Amino acid sequence: xxxxxxxxxxxxxxxxxxxxxxxxxxxxxxxxxxxxxxxxxxxxxxxxxxxxxxxxxxxxxxxxxxxxxxxxxxxxxxxxxxxxxxxxxxxxxxxxxxxxxxxxxxxxxxxxxxxxxxxxxxxxxxxxxxxxxxxxxxxxxxxxxxxxxxxxxxxxxxxxxxxxxxxxxxxxxxxxxxxxxxxxxxxxxxxxxxxxxxxxxxxxxxxx
Numbered sequence: 001x002x003x004x005x006x007x008x009x010x011x012x013x014x015x016x017x018x019x020x021x022x023x024x025x026x027x028x029x030x031x032x033x034x035x036x037x038x039x040x041x042x043x044x045x046x047x048x049x050x051x052x053x054x055x056x057x058x059x060x061x062x063x064x065x066x067x068x069x070x071x072x073x074x075x076x077x078x079x080x081x082x083x084x085x086x087x088x089x090x091x092x093x094x095x096x097x098x099x100x101x102x103x104x105x106x107x108x109x110x111x112x113x114x115x116x117x118x119x120x121x122x123x124x125x126x127x128x129x130x131x132x133x134x135x136x137x138x139x140x141x142x143x144x145x146x147x148x149x150x151x152x153x154x155x156x157x158x159x160x161x162x163x164x165x166x167x168x169x170x171x172x173x174x175x176x177x178x179x180x181x182x183x184x185x186x187x188x189x190x191x192x193x194x195x196x197x198x199x200x201x202x203x204x205x206x207x208x
Contacts, residue, residue: 002084002160051137055111055128057120057145060154063110066140067166070106074173074201075166076194079157081112081148082126086188087161091134093191094163097198098138105198108140112160116147163189165197173201 058066067075078094080087091109098107111127114120120143131141144151152158162177174180174197181189 002081002087053128053131053137053141055124055131055141055143057124058110058142059144059146060151062145063142066108066142068170070108071170072168074101074105074168074198075164076105076107076198077164077166078107078109079112079155079160079162079164080109081160082130083113084160088130090161090191091130091136093194094139095134095136097191097195098136101198102138104202106140107138109136109142111141111143112148112151114144114146114148116149120145163191163194165194165201167201173197 056062056066067077076094076097078091080091082088094107094109097105101107109131113123113127124143127141127143131139157177159178162175164175165173167173176189176194176197178188181187181193185193
């Protein structure tokens with residue numbers, strides 16, 4: 001659990017520098033290159049291009065608009081922060097969910113990284129970097145542009161991670177958070193629990 005107060009700054013980016021190896025050939029004149037002949041081996045299939053990650057700055061009103069725009073589908077909203085280790089650990093579950101149910105479920109994420117100091121744009125780079133690292137191009141990604149405490153209060157949220165699951169009519173099916181998990185599950189929730197909730201909302205013919 002990461003509460004809305006007293007979260008330490010945990011935004012260090014892990015930059016991996018790759019070495020550049022240069023092979024040096026001998027000084028003798030190169031042998032003549034034989035003419036190319038058609039290859040009978042099939043060309044390797046190109047890997048599918050990864051969808052670019054876009055992050056939109058939203059306040060509470062903007063969040064509600066994003067949710068309303070997706071009515072008619074099941075909606076999953078993951079509230080998280082790069083300064084919250086449990087959030088970072090679970091977030092790939094949302095990416096996998098978006099890929100598995102892309103035609104049936106709208107997956108959104110809301111990062112609570114802006115705490116009211118400076119500007120939201122200043123905390124955007126580490127959020128963007130993390131989302132790109134986990135391949136979150138299939139998720140609608142948002143970053144809070146009003147301070148985190150204000151947004152916590154408006155959402156009546158005590159801690160993150162928290163995952164909201166909405167029915168196609170826009171009503172809340174379940175909110176997974178620390179309080180719900182401890183009372184109902186007796187353990188931290190996982191994306192397996194979130195997926196079970198989603199499957200209970202899908203028509204029987206759509207379940208895979």
